[in-house]
Amino acid sequence: MQFQSGLEFAQRMDREDPLASFRGQFSIPRTSDGAEEIYLCGNSLGLQPKLAREYVAQELDKWAELGVKGHFDCEHPWMPYHEFLTEAAASLVGANTDEVVMMNSLTVNLHLMMVTFFRPTETRFKIVIEDHAFPSDYYAVESQLRHHGIDPEEGLVLLKPREGEELLRQEDIETLLAAQGDSIALMLLPGVQYYTGQVLDFERVTRAAQALGIVVGFDLAHAVGNIPLQLHDWNVDFACWCTYKYLNSGPGSVAGCFVHRRHAENTGLNRFAGWWGHDKQTRFKMENRFTPIPTAEGWQLSNPPILSLAAIRASYDVFMQAGGMAPLRQKSEKLTGYLRFLLDTEVSEFIRVITPEDPQQRGCQLSLCCDAKHLSGRELFERLEAAGITSDWREPNVIRIAPVPLYNSFEDVFRFVQILKSACNE
Structure with missing residues (x-):
């Protein structure tokens, strides 16, 4: 698929996404000012399906x-x-x-x-x-x-x-x-x-x-x-x-x-x-x-x-x-592929991706190493957290980012990379 830079492309992808409505079935954490977090940590703890509260009750x-x-x-x-x-x-x-x-x-x-x-x-x-x-x-x-x-x-x-x-x-x-x-x-x-x-x-x-x-x-x-x-x-x-x-x-x-x-x-x-x-x-x-x-x-x-x-x-x-794994995997390859595209075009001077580029050799997750001379990986992770990004830090030097097809959007990915770029440039 030919990806493009810019918010308009991400929003168009979300409008055309047949699974977009499933985002509404999950409770998304909010920041202190009431805005939705950009939650990219499903590889560690997935978000709560609203149906879970009903079934447990x-x-x-x-x-x-x-x-x-x-x-x-x-x-x-x-x-x-x-x-x-x-x-x-x-x-x-x-x-x-x-x-x-x-x-x-x-x-x-x-x-x-x-x-x-x-x-x-x-x-x-x-x-x-x-x-x-x-x-x-x-x-x-x-x-x-x-x-x-x-x-x-x-x-x-x-x-x-x-x-x-x-x-x-x-x-x-x-x-x-x-x-x-x-x-x-x-x-x-x-x-x-x-x-x-x-x-x-x-x-x-x-x-x-x-x-x-x-x-x-x-x-x-x-x-x-x-x-x-x-x-x-x-x-x-x-x-x-x-x-x-x-x-x-x-x-x-x-x-x-x-x-x-x-x-x-x-x-x-x-x-x-x-x-x-x-x-x-x-x-x-x-x-x-x-x-x-x-x-x-x-x-x-x-x-x-x-x-x-x-x-x-x-x-x-x-x-x-959602139709099981087939449609979810189809969206996942696009979503994570889009993330990889933006990382390569926007922040490649600071960020190195160690996850294989071939979709057959990876899932949702991309593991990012910070190679910026003025900034450690841990410091970058903390800047992302402060900016409303929930990601995942693993020693010694990886920030794990996982856009999940059930509830993450292409706009989530776009906004994350813009915040990442800003954090790297500070």
């Missing part, structure tokens, strides 16, 4: 009016409530409905998956993650190694960019696998790398690793609701994600989990068990013999918090009203 009213009976004889009963989210969740990650479940939190789910899928032997005991993994993933993997009596110095393999580069190269991943594949048990990679915004080739990575007998899992925290996913078709073994970023479900909301059907149907797999993962037909016979549900639900532990699920259901309903 319904469950509070149900609790007040029905008490324990709210589990059964009413609209959206609590007992199967998580099932009301399954179809949308499966659609967003490219899965079958028996392969997904909403449960726990992201890192808890990663631990539960590693209990099942990281089964080290004397010769195959290593886990591969990227060098700049999100700290929680690093902690989880390191603690799993220690749990099995493996020194992380021996068992942790780090994928690193080449000297002087920011991004991982596919051929370097495959070279590492070829060199150490016989000793690697598990590869855990991000769907979107949180710091650089890079998207790897899921299918190619999965195929290369599995050909060597390596289990492949993904942390999709920054990917779900951001980029199109086809987890079943890519043959991914497992994946986990949170729902408070692009899925707009509220801080600390219940997470999601994918287990490929070929594993989910295998009730003999080792796992940590809890009663919500027990066969639904016999769960309330209260017998002490665990029978896993032969789907992803078999990894559930406890009944989930309904108020959080209600907020997730509200967000999923908005996604489905």
Whole structure:
């Protein structure tokens, strides 16, 4: 698409945007003078869908009016409530409905998956993650190694960019696998790398690793609701994600989990068990013999918090009203492409973008490094905050900007770059 400078172009793009009306379905924070913020931080915490307040209130009213009976004889009963989210969740990650479940939190789910899928032997005991993994993933993997009596110095393999580069190269991943594949048990990679915004080739990575007998899992925290996913078709073994970023479900909301059907149907797999993962037909016979549900639900532990699920259901309903990921991705490529165009034409002397330019290798997010000699990245971030821009700072030197197609506009992007330019020139 041929982008143009100037406010008139941005406003024309907004008038022609078939998804523009969805902005009105979200609560946008305001500055101290009452103006709407330019909120470009959906990669960290998505804005609140107005529908969430309605759905959560319904469950509070149900609790007040029905008490324990709210589990059964009413609209959206609590007992199967998580099932009301399954179809949308499966659609967003490219899965079958028996392969997904909403449960726990992201890192808890990663631990539960590693209990099942990281089964080290004397010769195959290593886990591969990227060098700049999100700290929680690093902690989880390191603690799993220690749990099995493996020194992380021996068992942790780090994928690193080449000297002087920011991004991982596919051929370097495959070279590492070829060199150490016989000793690697598990590869855990991000769907979107949180710091650089890079998207790897899921299918190619999965195929290369599995050909060597390596289990492949993904942390999709920054990917779900951001980029199109086809987890079943890519043959991914497992994946986990949170729902408070692009899925707009509220801080600390219940997470999601994918287990490929070929594993989910295998009730003999080792796992940590809890009663919500027990066969639904016999769960309330209260017998002490665990029978896993032969789907992803078999990894559930406890009944989930309904108020959080209600907020997730509200967000999923908005996604489905928008037509799912296809139209959102179409707008996202234009919106982030427009942002990249303006950064290159307006502030290239001060700002370096480390996120790949190819839309197939990125989602909404662009990661900006400040190269101005008179200004640090942190100082620039603080100037943006003071000017009504909500963005995201990550050490050591990145400002993350994520125009979200559900509620951000082309005018948001235009105004942001004008404010950024002014802040750089001060």
